Amino acid sequence: MTYQPPVRDHLFILRDLLELERYANLPAFAEASMDTVEQILGEAARFTAEVLAPLNAVGDKEGCRWNADFSVTTPTGFKAAYRQLVEAGWPGLGSAPEWGGQGLPHVVNLAFSEMSSAANMAFSMYPGLTHGAYSAILAGGTEAQKQLYLPKLASFQWGGTMNLTEPQCGTDLGLIRTKAVPAGDGSYRISGQKIWISGGEHDLTENIVHLVLARIEGAPAGTRGISLFIVPKFIPDAEGHPGERNSVKCLGLEEKMGIHGNATCVISHEEATGWLVGEENRGLAIMFVMMNEARLGVGMQGLAQAEAAYQAAAEFAKERLQGRSLTGPKNPDGPADPIIVHPDVRRMLMDARAVIEGGRAFLYWTALHGDLAEASPDEAARQKGRDYMALMTPVLKAFLTDRGFAICSDAMQVHGGSGFTEHFPVSQYLRDCRIALIYEGTNGIQALDLVGRKLAADGGRAMMSFFAELDAYIEANDAEAMQPFVAPLAKAKGELQEATMWLMQNGLANPDNAGAASTDYLHLFGLTALAYMWTMTAKVAQAKIAAGAAEPIYAAKLTIGRYYMNRVLPETAARLAKLKTGAELVMALPAEAF
Incomplete structure (x- = not known):
């Protein structure tokens, strides 16, 4: 399909x-x-x-x-x-x-x-x-720079990339060696090699604008000495059109597990002409604007591949005949029943649907807060929007890609042996999705960012705001019809709060405790956030049905929401129990024992 x-x-x-x-x-x-x-x-x-x-x-x-003239x-x-x-x-x-x-x-x-x-x-x-x-x-x-580049980038007339990673460094950008030497005319000569550059060379646009992290000679060591440069493939002429070819080359393409249609390039800057963006040694702060946007985009990719894989699996399950229903034939005139009658197949499809729809709501809810951070006339709303965008970004990136890959894997399982072949699309979804757990900061790094930076930022203001929002919503929606949603949400919120307090008490005493707990904490956070989305969804669906709406989506939302609360959300208890064991067992074996 x-x-x-x-x-x-x-x-x-x-x-x-x-x-x-x-x-x-x-x-x-x-x-x-x-x-x-x-x-x-x-x-x-x-x-x-x-x-x-x-x-x-x-x-x-x-x-x-890749072509011999360095084009792609x-x-x-x-x-x-x-x-x-x-x-x-x-x-x-x-x-x-x-x-x-x-x-x-x-x-x-x-x-x-x-x-x-x-x-x-x-x-x-x-x-x-x-x-x-x-x-x-x-x-x-x-x-x-804005006048020259933004209209071309906004229209996609020119392409854009970010050049961060080098052979000796990925996450630890303080190790970059690409250097920038002032040319005396306001530009710089950029020299170094960058790897894993998505879209680093292609034939889709007339120019490609590389944003390159480099170190100006004499800059401080580590991340404090990194600057950001615009390095176009073709240097714009006086009219702003692509002019002289810059000394930026694609030396080759990576052979990858997935996303084959995207050119993942090795890029060589050979005294290429570049222009400083912002202040010297402040490049990482500007690049993080791009990286944070990319992280939300990667979370979206995990959700998107999960949606496509779920659709393929659901269609296959309705058509594939295999075995008979445990409660008697459902397709008595056929040789077998469609596999969607089997509870374990339904389990995988319902798990997928519950996470996809709840995850989509969480992603869009956060994006709306991002819009309000810029557009609201109310300073409190703008602050809350900024706080939530910072707090939720690592959760969305890691939670939705971890769960998205699991959904793609379950979709392959629904297909059985057929899914492992290239005759069906699900194998590509699984292979394409896998990179999303790695790039733009691995999911382990996202978890560390959450517990190490985001929770404590501004005295914990964002986290306290989220807890207060949950408490207010739970208190305001205690009607009997809402109890199948509000009660599990309250339990999950309590577990997330307990986990947060444990991190505050134990993470500072031994930072390894925070590191060992971080992934379980992030998933506990994600599960609780989706429970909040499903609770709000249930309230909307109940109101629509009470008002006479006959469209089946509202009844389906209530069914899937109840499934989430009863079959998916209980994982929070296990996550809490695991994270509270701390780092002792995680770090017990000496390195040479591995």
Whole structure:
């Protein structure tokens, strides 16, 4: 089967759960009426399903081709699809009007990005990274840099990348060796090798704008001495068009497990011409604008691949005949029953559905807070938005990719042996999804960031705000009809609070305790956040049904929500018990015993 975008669920979240039209009085939301959003989502569904999805297997089988002139050819159909993407105006959804964008809320653009990634993850990475480069230059560039680069990046006329990793360093960017030497004319000569650069070279755009981390000679050691530079593939001429070829080369492509349609490059900077972005030695702070946006995008990728894999598994389960139902034949005129009648198959499909729909709500709810952090006239709302974006980003990135990969694996299991072959799409979803647990900071790093930085930031303000929000919601919704949701949420919130207190008491005394507990804590947080989303979803669904809404989505939401609360959420107790054992057993064996 071919992926079909879940437009109805997007509309439920944006219209019913988040009530997007409540913010219509804010300039940033003025163009985001639900009629407009519904039209956008409908067109996005058509484009991604009809144009991008058919190229997913093509990109997987063909991959990208490196050429002797250091150029890269993308898979058949990618250039034409990219041209359609640009001509249809999709690049402008999330960019500011002053740079040629449509200025819609990021939460709306996120819906399109999810569809695009589910339809063709490798293809969608090219525009995704370009928007990240746009955001970094918007945050830290000079006015001249913005005027030159932002319209080209906002329109996707030019592509963008981030050049961080080097052969000797990935997570520890303080070890980078790429150097920058002042040229005397305001530019720098950039020299060094970068690896694993997604979209580092391709044939989709007329120019590629590399954002490169490098160290100016004499800069302090470690991360305090890193600067950020714009290094274009072609140096813009006086009119802003691609001019002289810069000394940036793609030396080769990585052979990868998945995302074959995206060019993962080894990039050599050989005294390439670059321009400083922001202040000297402050490059990492600007690059983190791009990295944090990318981390939310990676969480979205995990969700998107899970959605596509779930759809394939559900369709297969309804068609594949195998065995008879334990309670008697359900397809008596056929030789066997479809495997969807078997409880264990249903378990895998329901696990997937409960996490995908709850995870989508959590992702979009957080993105809305990000929009309000910029657009709300209320300083308290802006602060809360900033706090939640910082606190939730590592949770969304790691939780949704861990669970997304597990869902892809279960989807393969539903397919049985067929899923392990290349005749069905689920093997590609599994292979493509796996990188999401690694890049933009491994999930272990996200967990450390959560417990080591985000919990304690500003005196724990963000975490205390989240706990207060949960308490207020639980207290305000104690009606009997809500108890199947509110009671489990209250229990999970209590466990998350207990885990937080344990970290405060034991993490400082022995930092290894925090490290050993971090992944379990992050998953406990993610499970609790999804419980909050399902509780709010249940309240909306109950109100819709009480008002006479006959659409089946509302009854389905209640069923899936109850499944989540009773079959998925109990994992919180195990996570709490595990994290409270601390580091002793984790660190007990000497290194040489491994």
